[in-house]
Amino acid sequence: MTAARPDTEQAVDPARIRPWLDELGIAVSGELTIDRVGLGQSNLTYVACDADGHKWVLRRPPLGTLLASAHDVVREARIMAALRDTTVPVPSILGVSDDAAVCDAPLVLMEHVDGQVLDHLAVARTLSSRQRHDIAASLIDTLATVHTVDLEAVGLNDLASHKPYAARQLKRWSSQWEKSKTRESSALDNLTERLWAAAPPQRELTLVHGDFHLNNLITDPATGRIRAVLDWELATLGDPLADMGSLLAYWAEPGKAAIPGFDVTTLDGFPSHAELAERYLSATGRDAHALRYWHVLGLWKVAVIAEGVLRRALDEPKNRAASGTPTTDIIDGLVDRARRIADDAGI
Incomplete structure (x- = not known):
């Protein structure tokens, strides 16, 4: 796991969760830290550790006022x-708890997976x-595996609507933008209109x-x-190319501005956007042209998410992550990049 930093605000209090762990039959030795x-700047993640070095992971929603339907741990x-x-x-x-005696918000306890x-x-x-x-390479193969899950067999066929995914995403994130924006953006509004006009039909779910x-x-x-896929907060049912679009939106290439905390992929050895897309499309047989739409929508969506992160950080400084908070310049840069790709794709 990544390096820890003290939870000085005690958003998850060891003294309050210790009885819950006892109820779950989880043996804790000595002091729990x-x-x-x-x-992460959305749902908050913690590592709990006892005196013998046993570790567990906890997840809770962020602090402060939350948007409806968001951060549902x-x-x-x-x-999962x-x-x-x-x-x-x-x-x-x-374990999952919604007991106010354990935490002031819903709390999830999960296995700690070793790795980086x-x-x-x-x-x-x-x-x-x-x-x-x-x-x-394993990342792309793992994503392709996510898209092969038998929804009926695992009981997730009712996880979300089966209606066209592009329209659902545009409706949801347009609403989130209106609720969380810190300023007006004619460029983002224009991109939203273009995405609506070019929204593809639902071909698979x-x-x-x-x-x-x-x-x-x-x-x-x-x-x-890949030992574990984390952070399923935004998981839903929809077009699998949307995941590739979002991955490309986050994946920084050398010489291009990166979102705070996402500059790792500029290092030598990490493949380009084109190489990532080729591996995924070769493995799945999906359409390269359709992916361009989802890349644009991915950048648009990441821009809206970043604006929400900025809003939460302004409203509640305790929600700030160590990597820093997105700036309006970074968010506007995402929108500009999306508009250029949209121009090239005829969107």
Whole structure:
């Protein structure tokens, strides 16, 4: 896991969760410590550790006022539990609590998976170019596996609407923009209109992770294998190319501005956008032209998410992550990049 940092605000209090762990039959030795980890600025992640070095992971919603339907850790836990017996690697869910005596918000307890999260340049620089390449290859193969999950078999066929996914995404994230924006943006409004006008029909329906990128994966640096896929908060049912579009939106290339915390992929060994897309499309047989639409929508969506992160950080400074908070310049840069790709694609 990534390096820990103290949870000085006690958003998850060891004294309050200790009785809950006892009820779950989880043996804890000596003092229990809890530290916030990761760069996540939505649901908050913590590592709990006892005196013998046993570790567990906790997830809770962010602090402050939340948008309706967002940050649902209980739904997230349901998805991960459903995937436990599939070939998609996920941590085991050990407990879910909505008891105010345990935490002031819903709390999920899960297995701690050993490995590395490549969310810092310092971590990624310890790997060879070949190791970085192998991790990226496993990342794409793992995403293709997510899109093969039998929804009926795992009980997730009712996870979300089966209506056209592009329209659902545009409606949801347009609403989130209106609720969380810190200023007006005619460029984003124009891009939204173009995406609506070019929205493709629904051709297939699969499980969609919704936020698939390097920071949400635990890797085995020795083999390049992905040991666990994390952060299923935005998971839904929809067009699988949407996940590739979002991955490309987050994937920084050398010489181009990166979102805070996502500059790792500029290092030697990590493949280009074109190489990532080729591996995924070759494995799945999906359409390269259709992917261009979802790349544009992915950038648009990431811009809206970044604006929400900025809003939450302004409203509640305790929600700020160690990687920093997106700026309006970064968000506007995402929109500009999306508009250029849209121009080239005829969107």
